Amino acid sequence: MEQEKQKPSRLEDLNQYEIVVQRLLERGVNLEEIAEITYDLQKKYIPELTLEYCLIHVGKVVKKREVQHAVITGLELDILAEKGLLSEPLSSMLLNDYGLYGIDEVMALSIVNVYGSIGFTNFGYVDKLKPGIIGKLDEEGKLPGKCNTFLDDIVGAIAAAAASSIAHRFSK
Numbered sequence: 600m601e602q603e604k605q606k607p608s609r610l611e612d613l614n615q616y617e618i619v620v621q622r623l624l625e626r627g628v629n630l631e632e633i634a635e636i637t638y639d640l641q642k643k644y645i646p647e648l649t650l651e652y653c654l655i656h657v658g659k660v661v662k663k664r665e666v667q668h669a670v671i672t673g674l675e676l677d678i679l680a681e682k683g684l685l686s687e688p689l690s691s692m693l694l695n696d697y698g699l700y701g702i703d704e705v706m707a708l709s710i711v712n713v714y715g716s717i718g719f720t721n722f723g724y725v726d727k728l729k730p731g732i733i734g735k736l737d738e739e740g741k742l743p744g745k746c747n748t749f750l751d752d753i754v755g756a757i758a759a760a761a762a763s764s765i766a767h768r769f770s771k
């Protein structure tokens with residue numbers, strides 16, 4: 600495995616990184632579980648891939664300011680929906696994960712977008728198959744009073760973006 604240089608860029612926010620990791624944890628998701636999806640997406644292309652390497656790339660994705668903004672916004676909407684603090688019709692749409700509501704997927708695309716077109720393919724795959732923690736979040740979101748409408752797409756998008764980040768490094 601090649602060495603990863605850890606240089607901060609203006610696109611990254613390390614303070615907000617801690618907040619975002621904590622928010623995800625509070626919603627029942629840790630970065631390792633996201634890395635497992637990334638690993639599943641990429642292992643067929645890169646036999647020497649390790650879970651640790653996937654976790655590094657998940658971390659890189661979550662350090663990006665643009666990604667952090669999507670996570671913070673999406674999770675907040677899920678939480679407000681659970682607390683009954685949103686007005687209608689949005690409240691029912693989010694609590695019932697209304698099938699024709701696609702703003703959660705659109706927001707997730709803003710995460711995937713950071714890594715170009717491979718990201719979209721990976722996200723489509725994850726969105727369809729709901730592997731690992733995403734399937735769990737999907738089921739949990741169906742419980743009364745629980746809302747994971749934004750969370751499942753955000754997790755899928757981070758995993759897909761990390762897979763794309765890895766793919767870019769190996770496509771030389």
Ligand SMILES: [Ca+2]
Pocket residue numbers: 697698700701702703704
């Ligand atoms: Ca949706």
Ligand SMILES: [Ca+2]
Pocket residue numbers: 703704747748749750751752
């Ligand atoms: Ca969703």
